[in-house]
Amino acid sequence: MNLLSARLVGYGVLLGTVGVKILTSDDAKKVYTHCTAAAMRGVDEVARVYTALKENCEDIGVDAKEINEKRAQAKEAKMIADAKAFLESCEEKDA
DSSP: OOHHHHHHHHHHHHHHHHHHHHHTSHHHHHHHHHHHHHHHHHHHHHHHHHHHHHHHHHHHHHHHHHHHHHHHHHHHHHHHHHHHHHHHHHHHHHO
16 A cells, blocks of 8 residues: 555544544534524425426416417408408409
């Protein structure tokens, strides 16, 4: 094992030992508890926003479909009216 590997292993053991002591202290437990609670609140908020966004997107989709259906009906009604007007003008010319 070379010198760099030995140092890295030594630092890892040292940090691991210090880390275990820090993790087992009461102050660290409070900090981790508060951080976990904040993360859980964040997850709940993201879920709430996602649900609201999904519902709004569904509403937008339904509204857009209604708009397109109304436009199609209006276009069809205009085409029928134009056809009737054309037929009437043809009949007047023939008469």
